[in-house]
Amino acid sequence: MESGENNSGLDDVHLWPMRYDLHSHSKASDGHYTPAELVALAKKKGVEVLALTDHDTSAGVAEAVATGKSIGMHVVAGIELSCLWHRNQIHIVGLSIDPASPELRDLEKSQAEKRDIRAREIGLRLEKHGFKDAYEKTKAMAAPGASITRGNYSRYLVSVGAGATEESCFSRYLGEGKPAYVEPNWPDMDTIVKTILAAGGIPVLAHPCRYGLKNKWILRLVKDFRSCGGEAIEVTGAVQGSSSEKFILTEIANKHELLCSCGSDFHHEKPSLDLGTDLSIPEAGKPVWKSPKFRLEC
Secondary structure, eight states: OOTTSOOGGGTTGGGSTTSEEOOBOOTTTTOSSOHHHHHHHHHHTTOSEEEEOOBTOOTTHHHHHHHHHHHTOEEEEEEEEEEEETTEEEEEEEESOOTTOHHHHHHHHHHHHHHHHHHHHHHHHHHTTTOTTHHHHHHHHSOTTOOOOHHHHHHHHHHTTSOSSHHHHIIIIISTTSTTOOOOOOOBHHHHHHHHHHTTOEEEEOOGGGSOOOHHHHHHHHHHHHHHTOOEEEEEOTTOSSTHHHHHHHHHHHHTTOEEEEOOOBSSOBTTBOTTTTOOOOTTSOBGGGSTTOOOOO
16 A cells, blocks of 8 residues: 555554554664664564654654565564653654655654764763773664664663663663763753644553553643643553553543554563554554555555
8 A cells, every 4th residue: 555545445454463563673773683674674574564663753754665675574664753731741642644754854863862962971971880991882882873772771681691681771771860861951842743734643641551651640731742642552462551541541532632653662572562462442443554645655
């Protein structure tokens, strides 16, 4: 199916859990696989529609789309943008974006600069704890031009024996309040949402239950997101805790007239996370692929 073509033939795909995965990462940011490898892996695991949503970059989209066309896999052009809301780092996924959008390109450039400044400071802090040339070695492990995230650093720390898993290294060194944590300097949520809209995309509030917010703050976040022009929230996937959360989030989405999205937030295989795993949307919710703006690149 070509970009912009009616996708009504896939209207019933959401009835099967392992068909859509609208949140995933490649080596263009901090995933373990190249965009081509990721698309091929998703097809192997039974996903039919995959969105590539790398952190603050759409650099891997063209490769993902080309691979999708060659192997018969549907790909959605996406991105995951970082912002600050009441000093909390929040992620907004953009689905069906135009990577050539001038507004999006300008923001990607600005985000890349902010990421590099932060990544270098994290490296300096890790050096103080005995990890010589941490920034250079982490960058060498990433794909050329990739945006370096704390996820990249956690992989480097595992490689030098600082911990058995990326999660343990993240918790010990990179999480908030830990030795190598550096406060981010992201734009506000309004800026991010409006940039996604300018790029023709659908702004999606990523994994709202993973920010450590109490319920009243989650509700406030969703309300503010909607006020900015947000159009959907992830109600399932991305290790959001209990299975009942997707039904609660669906109710919240309906209350605020938001569409429902789903995505694994896949970076690499974990015991509790894989591409396409348990991503069904409750019948009460309106799936994001019902949006007239939702389109498949291939």
